[in-house]
Amino acid sequence: MPTYDIRIPDPARARAAGQFAFGSQSAEGMAGELQAALSGTGLFDRWRAAQDDPDDVDPALGATDPSASVSGRQDDLAFDLVASTSIPGEILRQRLRLLAGGAWELRSVR
DSSP states (O other): OOEEEEEOHHHHHOOOOOOOOOSSSSHHHHHHHHHHHHHHHHHHHHHHHHHGGGGGGGGGGGGGOOTTEEEEETTTTTTEEEEESSOOOHHHHHHHHHHHTTTOOEEEEO
């Protein structure tokens, strides 16, 4: 299962990323929100419902991984998240864009 190292350099900017943005103030909280977005359909369902034609959304974008795990830690003012999931990388990136807009960096995949 791939592991993704993700950095949120400016958590306040990530929280201001829009309708589906992170709400947590801590690295652990953001890790929990990302884990929920990977393991369940809540974020996908909210995003899909907001589309002009929800029935036209590719159901494959709603892929979940019930065994996904995400941990988070604060590093100075930035947050570092480590996500282990079988979800395809493109779907992981789409979920991160919903949660953090462009306020995240993929540091490595292993």
